[in-house]
Amino acid sequence: MTQTPSQTVGPYFAYGLSPQQYLYNHTSIASGNLRTSSTQGEPITIKGRVLDGQGNAIPDAMIEIWQADAKGQYNPTDSDFKGFGRFGTGTDPEAQFIFQTIKPASVDGQAPHITVVVFMRGLLTHAYTRLYFSDETADNQKDITLNTVPEERKNTLIAQRQETPEGIVYQWDIVMQGEQETVFFDV
Numbered sequence: 001m002t003q004t005p006s007q008t009v010g011p012y013f014a015y016g017l018s019p020q021q022y023l024y025n026h027t028s029i030a031s032g033n034l035r036t037s038s039t040q041g042e043p044i045t046i047k048g049r050v051l052d053g054q055g056n057a058i059p060d061a062m063i064e065i066w067q068a069d070a071k072g073q074y075n076p077t078d079s080d081f082k083g084f085g086r087f088g089t090g091t092d093p094e095a096q097f098i099f100q101t102i103k104p105a106s107v108d109g110q111a112p113h114i115t116v117v118v119f120m121r122g123l124l125t126h127a128y129t130r131l132y133f134s135d136e137t138a139d140n141q142k143d144i145t146l147n148t149v150p151e152e153r154k155n156t157l158i159a160q161r162q163e164t165p166e167g168i169v170y171q172w173d174i175v176m177q178g179e180q181e182t183v184f185f186d187v
Helices: 012-017 137-142 151-157
Strands: 043-051 062-067 084-088 096-102 113-119 127-133 158-164 167-171
Touching: 062 096, 084 096, 127 151, 151 158
Parallel strands: 043 167, 127 158
Antiparallel strands: 043 096, 062 084, 062 113, 113 127, 158 167
8 A cells, every 4th residue: 555645744745835945846835034134023043853762853844833023923013024934854954944033022921932833754643832942031930831841841842042153043952752752732
């Protein structure tokens, strides 16, 4: 028996959901770049890998992010900011996802965060998680959703801030299984 699109991710994400990144000749509705040089807010880069249970990078995962803007709005009034991005790990030599975005503001008293959806081979239903920021300690301690996570697992949701010559980078790996598995949410 051969697999059908409902049984595996296969090449469909690259071709249908992130074609320009993979150099297919049709338009993508989203990319890893959510901002322009005139977007309001603190420019940041988010880098990471999707890792399997043995710590190996998964070269054909696709990550989607959705976030508020610098004013804490999900429907941004700044036309230079998209608020939604998509990146496949198959074009990066290190199988990374890389998003050029801005740091979101707090929404409804929640800590600044980014909603993340993971698609990958062998995963029949996408996985939902959140990315929080290591330099938002006070807000993170008050966040309702983050406080539902056991203390010893919260670190799986927190991206580490690094100041580099290219700007601010938040490093965050998504671990799909094992002792350091990222916390995923039922939505």
